[in-house]
Amino acid sequence: MSKPEFVYITYIETTPEKLWQALTSSEFSKRYWFGTELRSDWKVGSPLALVMNGTTTDTGQILEADRPRRLSYTFHHVTSEAARRERPSKVVFHLEPYGKLVKLTLTHEDFEAGSRLLDGISKGWPAILSSLKSLLESGTALEIPVSALGIEGVS
């Protein structure tokens, strides 16, 4: 039985520095992450808040910030009482130069057994990272309605 985690790899025609900027700037994230702002100073130990249309959806703390190679933070979904009861999970971005491309590996791990969040993030990350790839390569993010993700209880 493998441990509960979600891993997603994508290759993007960009530079590690531009990808790092896109992963840490609200100006970019609002365009590819369903309107989400990323609020943090990105220093190890600093807090992070994900804010969607004025509502904080997730909070965390920066664990690693090795620009432009590795970024990780804890991730606590806070939109419902049930989600708040789960302990924070962990998000790791690994950026590797790959010829003229960058290989981006996202690992979302440290879920408690039976996590309700795991299904939702497994459906959300492919949309967010696909849109990020489009934005960096073509200048236009994708228009994906949240309802198209097929997350239970989200319409």
Place this chain on the structure above:
Amino acid sequence: MNIANFKPAIVYTIYIASTPEKVWQALTSAEFSRQYFFGNAVEVDLRVGGAFIVRTPDGALHISGEVIECDPPKKLTVTFNVNWPQLIEKLGPTLVTYEIEQAGEAVKLTLLQSHDRPLSDDILSGGRQGWPAILSSLKSVLETGQAMTIKMAPPQRMLDALKEMGIATPE
């Protein structure tokens, strides 16, 4: 072969600024696939029972199978068997399914690689390494017209595991 006995071992979803018809065409045409599938050509006779073939850039037969489900432009399921001696005997057939759905103004493409028995992480590492590269490049071709050149070393971990099982892999 009863496809109900197959369970997805690898699932990869990617969203593409395109139409379901164009994604379908990219998945089923040799001309497109050469651009995003490490130079390999997909040749498929699009009817249930039709042949599904992947040829390497030098024209050699690399993967052969047949069409199991064909519902253009929504769903294509094929058997996807690499032509290495003993592979199908030891691992059973591999099933690959592409599901294509409209998602707002984008297209959601889901790839499932399924097997009729549990396989080790070592065996599955080949697909886990390959599919993200193939489908990232497919997305770029459709969105920007430019394929990505993803040079990838052979999936050594998988090859070692296959060799250990007595499956003849290319030297």
